[in-house]
Amino acid sequence: xxxxxxxxxxxxxxxxxxxxxxxxxxxxxxxxxxxxxxxxxxxxxxxxxxxxxxxxxxxxxxxxxxxxxxxxxxxxxxxxxxxxxxxxxxxxxxxxxxxxxxxxxxxxxxxxxxxxxxxxxxxxxxxxxxxxxxxxxxxxxxxxxxxxxxxxxxxxxxxxxxxxxxxxxxxxxxxxxxxxxxxxxxxxxxxxxxxxxxxxxxxxxxxxxxxxxxxxxxxxxxxxxxxxxxxxxxxxxxxxxxxxxxxxxxxxxxxxxxxxxxxxxxxxxxxxxxxxxxxxxxxxxxxxxxxx
Amino acid sequence: xxxxxxxxxxxxxxxxxxxxxxxxxxxxxxxxxxxxxxxxxxxxxxxxxxxxxxxxxxxxxxxxxxxxxxxxxxxxxxxxxxxxxxxxxxxxxxxxxxxxxxxxxxxxxxxxxxxxxxxxxxxxxxxxxxxxxxxxxxxxxxxxxxxxxxxxxxxxxxxxxxxxxxxxxxxxxxxxxxxxxxxxxxxxxxxxxxxxxxxxxxxxxxxxxxxxxxxxxxxxxxxxxxxxxxxxxxxxxxxxxxxxxxxxxxxxxxxxxxxxxxxxxxxxxxxxxxxxxxxxxxxxxxxxxxxxxxxxxxxxxxxxxxxxxxxxxxxxxxxxxxxxxxxx
Numbered sequence: 001x002x003x004x005x006x007x008x009x010x011x012x013x014x015x016x017x018x019x020x021x022x023x024x025x026x027x028x029x030x031x032x033x034x035x036x037x038x039x040x041x042x043x044x045x046x047x048x049x050x051x052x053x054x055x056x057x058x059x060x061x062x063x064x065x066x067x068x069x070x071x072x073x074x075x076x077x078x079x080x081x082x083x084x085x086x087x088x089x090x091x092x093x094x095x096x097x098x099x100x101x102x103x104x105x106x107x108x109x110x111x112x113x114x115x116x117x118x119x120x121x122x123x124x125x126x127x128x129x130x131x132x133x134x135x136x137x138x139x140x141x142x143x144x145x146x147x148x149x150x151x152x153x154x155x156x157x158x159x160x161x162x163x164x165x166x167x168x169x170x171x172x173x174x175x176x177x178x179x180x181x182x183x184x185x186x187x188x189x190x191x192x193x194x195x196x197x198x199x200x201x202x203x204x205x206x207x208x209x210x211x212x213x214x215x216x217x218x219x220x221x222x223x224x225x226x227x228x229x230x231x232x233x234x235x236x237x238x239x240x241x242x243x244x245x246x247x248x249x250x251x252x253x254x255x256x257x258x259x260x261x262x263x264x265x266x267x268x269x270x271x272x273x274x275x276x277x278x279x280x281x282x283x284x285x286x287x288x289x290x291x292x
Numbered sequence: 293x294x295x296x297x298x299x300x301x302x303x304x305x306x307x308x309x310x311x312x313x314x315x316x317x318x319x320x321x322x323x324x325x326x327x328x329x330x331x332x333x334x335x336x337x338x339x340x341x342x343x344x345x346x347x348x349x350x351x352x353x354x355x356x357x358x359x360x361x362x363x364x365x366x367x368x369x370x371x372x373x374x375x376x377x378x379x380x381x382x383x384x385x386x387x388x389x390x391x392x393x394x395x396x397x398x399x400x401x402x403x404x405x406x407x408x409x410x411x412x413x414x415x416x417x418x419x420x421x422x423x424x425x426x427x428x429x430x431x432x433x434x435x436x437x438x439x440x441x442x443x444x445x446x447x448x449x450x451x452x453x454x455x456x457x458x459x460x461x462x463x464x465x466x467x468x469x470x471x472x473x474x475x476x477x478x479x480x481x482x483x484x485x486x487x488x489x490x491x492x493x494x495x496x497x498x499x500x501x502x503x504x505x506x507x508x509x510x511x512x513x514x515x516x517x518x519x520x521x522x523x524x525x526x527x528x529x530x531x532x533x534x535x536x537x538x539x540x541x542x543x544x545x546x547x548x549x550x551x552x553x554x555x556x557x558x559x560x561x562x563x564x565x566x567x568x569x570x571x572x573x574x575x576x577x578x579x580x581x582x583x584x585x586x587x588x589x590x591x592x593x594x595x596x597x598x599x600x601x602x603x604x605x606x607x608x609x610x611x612x613x614x615x616x617x618x619x620x
Contacts, residue, residue: 071582163472170582192474192556192568206463207472
């Protein structure tokens with residue numbers, strides 16, 4: 001009786017082993033048609049849609065997209081964890097060419113869309129415009145109360161402490177904002193640090209004292225107010241004609257020149273099907289528009 | 293194998309060599325089979341017993357090996373930061389700004405302790421009160437309702453607590469007290485609820501293990517229910533309750549997901565309970581995705597500190613329990 005049970009157990013173990021071995025084998029075969037894309041939370045929504053359309057157009061392929069932050073994406077592609085890293089900031093020189101354990105490689109940057117960063121406040125906030133230097137003073141913690149803020153129309157803010165909402169250091173949006181607006185000034189270290197664009201937006205939408213910054217693509221249709229910066233409204237037209245000051249490129253990063261499925265996916269991302277529909281629907285601008 | 297033989301001892305040994313000796317035993321087959329049925333375990337049973345014993349040994353080994361491996365791995369990864377920054381500058385440095393080369397985790401240690409202490413002050417009495425209710429006051433029907441609710445609290449994933457705190461509690465606190473709602477107050481409220489099941493279930497066990505005779509003695513002296521609970525039962529269960537509270541402290545200081553969502557993650561000691569702050573656990577989850585070089589090493593250094601803190605808690609429980617046994 002018991003020995004029979006033992007035998008059954010042994011057979012079960014053998015079967016499980018065989019199945020899991022087979023599983024390993026089949027996943028090894030499948031990996032040639034599987035692509036992993038990691039990085040910017042800003043790029044995540046349009047990359048997800050592009051991945052779905054790519055998989056629909058190329059049956060048998062799998063594209064897995066995850067938004068972990070631009071720096072994390074660059075780190076992942078450098079380490080070979082993913083084939084494409086997405087980034088909402090430029091590569092740093094130290095990232096562009098790296099030497100790891102004696103092997104030197106360079107990361108190749110393909111620009112896939114253009115984007116602007118909107119400075120957002122709660123719709124109930126009377127302030128509607130700021131200069132870049134006012135924004136920098138606010139995020140540096142030099143201006144701590146809304147009553148110290150006067151906008152271009154002469155409207156003064158209410159007597160409330162400013163609730164600063166910053167992004168984490170993995171964020172490409174933070175990196176780009178730091179470069180374009182802060183220009184080397186440190187962020188106020190007491191600001192709240194939130195790990196995603198969506199969180200910043202929902203906190204600002206709920207709190208009338210809050211100010212934050214998110215990609216322009218996330219403003220459309222959400223209950224936050226994008227401020228006019230240096231007299232220019234944050235619209236796609238103003239990004240395209242180059243007048244809106246806080247703008248940047250969005251990147252796909254590959255280790256060396258993209259090959260195989262990664263190359264296909266990047267080409268697909270640059271095709272009119274994605275550029276003229278998905279990118280624009282996502283609130284970004286096609287990479288061909290507006291120049292650098 | 294030698295140990296296995298010890299376990300089942302002399303019964304098993306003759307059974308193992310039953311086949312070669314069967315010729316000698318042949319003259320009295322009925323007696324043999326009767327003895328076998330009464331006093332000997334079958335070969336199958338013997339094998340099963342041995343297998344089970346080894347299985348449990350394996351279970352225990354996996355637990356110990358897990359702890360040892362984590363400790364070794366975290367230690368190897370994090371140790372260099374102590375050499376690089378210096379252990380005193382690491383533990384006592386007032387600035388945590390790793391991308392600028394500042395690796396002082398004092399603010400994070402203080403913030404973790406602040407978060408834990410507040411959660412304990414709010415959640416401790418709540419949990420002990422719940423346990424007293426369950427053990428001493430509640431009718432069976434009330435107990436049948438409250439106990440599963442408390443157990444359910446323990447089963448809720450911490451990310452759900454965090455989400456609840458982020459979307460529901462945080463705006464309420466922001467409306468009532470100003471600020472963005474990220475801060476110690478929100479974290480205290482969330483953690484206080486989270487540590488209730490840990491402390492309440494263990495405290496209830498401690499109260500239940502107080503012999504019934506002690507209660508009867510107290511009542512027979514004319515003590516009221518309240519006097520019995522306050523003067524007799526709680527002191528009698530003191531050691532168990534302290535253990536429960538220390539475990540609750542461990543839960544509070546180690547909690548990560550729920551805290552990261554409502555703490556606001558500013559790497560400074562907050563000016564008041566409504567300002568954002570970063571703790572030892574949340575810094576790891578915030579920074580690990582992108583940290584490299586010394587920054588990454590420093591995060592493992594933080595993990596070593598967390599490991600040491602939990603070792604201190606476990607040691608405290610052991611010492612207190614031993615002390616309690618000697619006194620009791």
